Each structure stands twice: as structure tokens, then as C-alpha cells.
Amino acid sequence: MVNAKKSRTGLWDSHCHLDDEAFAADRAEVMAAIGESLEGVINPGCDAASSAVAVELAEKYPFVYAAVGYHPENLKGIAKNYLDELAKWAVHPKVVAIGEIGLDYYWEENEPKEVQKKVFLEQIDLAKQFKLPIIIHDRDAHGDMLEIFQREVSGVQAVFHCFAGSVEMAKELAKRGYYFGFGGTSTYKNAHKVREVMKSIPRELLLFETDSPYLTPVPYRGKRNNPCYVELSARNAAEVLGVEFEELAAQTTANCLRLFTKIKA
Ligand code: NI
Numbered sequence: 567m568v569n570a571k572k573s574r575t576g577l578w579d580s581h582c583h584l585d586d587e588a589f590a591a592d593r594a595e596v597m598a599a600i601g602e603s604l605e606g607v608i609n610p611g612c613d614a615a616s617s618a619v620a621v622e623l624a625e626k627y628p629f630v631y632a633a634v635g636y637h638p639e640n641l642k643g644i645a646k647n648y649l650d651e652l653a654k655w656a657v658h659p660k661v662v663a664i665g666e667i668g669l670d671y672y673w674e675e676n677e678p679k680e681v682q683k684k685v686f687l688e689q690i691d692l693a694k695q696f697k698l699p700i701i702i703h704d705r706d707a708h709g710d711m712l713e714i715f716q717r718e719v720s721g722v723q724a725v726f727h728c729f730a731g732s733v734e735m736a737k738e739l740a741k742r743g744y745y746f747g748f749g750g751t752s753t754y755k756n757a758h759k760v761r762e763v764m765k766s767i768p769r770e771l772l773l774f775e776t777d778s779p780y781l782t783p784v785p786y787r788g789k790r791n792n793p794c795y796v797e798l799s800a801r802n803a804a805e806v807l808g809v810e811f812e813e814l815a816a817q818t819t820a821n822c823l824r825l826f827t828k829i830k831a
Pocket of ligand 1: 581583666777
């Protein structure tokens, strides 16, 4: 393995939103718990303001890394020069990815599909320019998403965060070497499909995440999520996959460091 574990669990939370106002009251306590429990966390931005806070947090805490980007829910009124803004952050030593970016066809009030695709592809080009991986949000857009990676996009590394596609889609993406993030939803009683997908993916493409403050794993579903709960999803996954927790922690940490090459572990 790449490095020996430095934390209690040996895990990374590859996707959390510590910039969220849900952490305004007790962020320092949450950070202290992360420092003790996890190897590190990656905080993607969702627009200019949250990307700026993600970078600030990464500057303040050694175990926090940032990603910067525009989430498909936040494209209304996006600045004409938004790519210049992202490019300035992309060279920051602790900005390890462009994200979270993607397609979201779930919310009617989101910008039209063509606008979402355009901004998504522009941000992918930016990531390629700076040799950064991308963190992908795909909600109810599996068909278009798969087509983009089958036909239009290559030469970029990616993780499909909170992957909710089919086993068939996962296989197509895995063939191209893309990674998959799993978190709280994989612990939900009815999420058989998510667990089937997790079992079908090569172990070296698996990452754990929380998407804190959202998608809290069992048994805390309904409460605020926090990065330390990544351990609950990872222990559940170890059971589902029939492997030792420690082995899975070491494997997924190696995966995280292989994908996010700017992390200095
Ligand atoms: Ni997210």
C-alpha cells in the first residue's frame, strides 16, 4: 500500500461539504473529530462562494483538500468568465480536482439540458488543461452521462460521486478506468441496486464518501451527516463485499491517492 495509516480508521471521505452552513455552529469540533478519525477529506465546491470556502478550509486544516467547480443546480447567472475564476484556483497546491460538476435532470428549475452539458464539458476541458481529475454529480441523467463518456470525453480521470446508475452503466465506466464513490445511500435498506453495483465494480475503483451534511448512513439517517460517518458506510461495505474492514480501508485510501494525485499524503 502507498502509505501506513495515520488515523484511527485509515479512511478518506472523498466527498463532503464542510463549507455548508449546517456546520457553521460547530465546525471546529467536527474538524477536530476528523483529524483524529480520518486520513483526510475532499471538499468540493458547488459555485464560486462555496469553492472559495473549500479552498479556505483546505488552507486552514492540513487534512482538508478542496475541489472547485459549478454544480449543475447552480448555473443560473453564472459569470461569463467563470472558467478564469476556476483556473486561478486550479493551480492552488491543495485544489486536487474540478468538482462537483455534472448533470442534474431531477430539478425542473435547473437550467436546460443543453446549458448543463455545455458548462459540464467546459469544466472537463479546464480539468484536462490543469491535469486534474473531475468529481461528477449525475442525477437522473444517466443516459446522457454515459453517452458523453462513451463518445465525447477522454483523457480525464473521474469519480462518479454517490453513483446511482445501473450495473451495466458501471461496467461501461469501469472499463474506462473511472472511479465510483459510495456513501450513506449504500447502507439504506432498500438500496439493493446500489449494493449490487458496488459488488460489480473492481475493488481498485472504489471510493468512500459521505456527501455531508446530506445522505446520512444508517443508523443516523435523517440526522446531519458528518465525514466521520464514512466509517459506517465503509464497515457496511466490508460486510456486503465480504472483506476485512482494514483491508478495504487500505485499498480505498490507495485508490483515493491514485486518483487525486495532488494529495501529498
Ligand atoms: Ni456533493
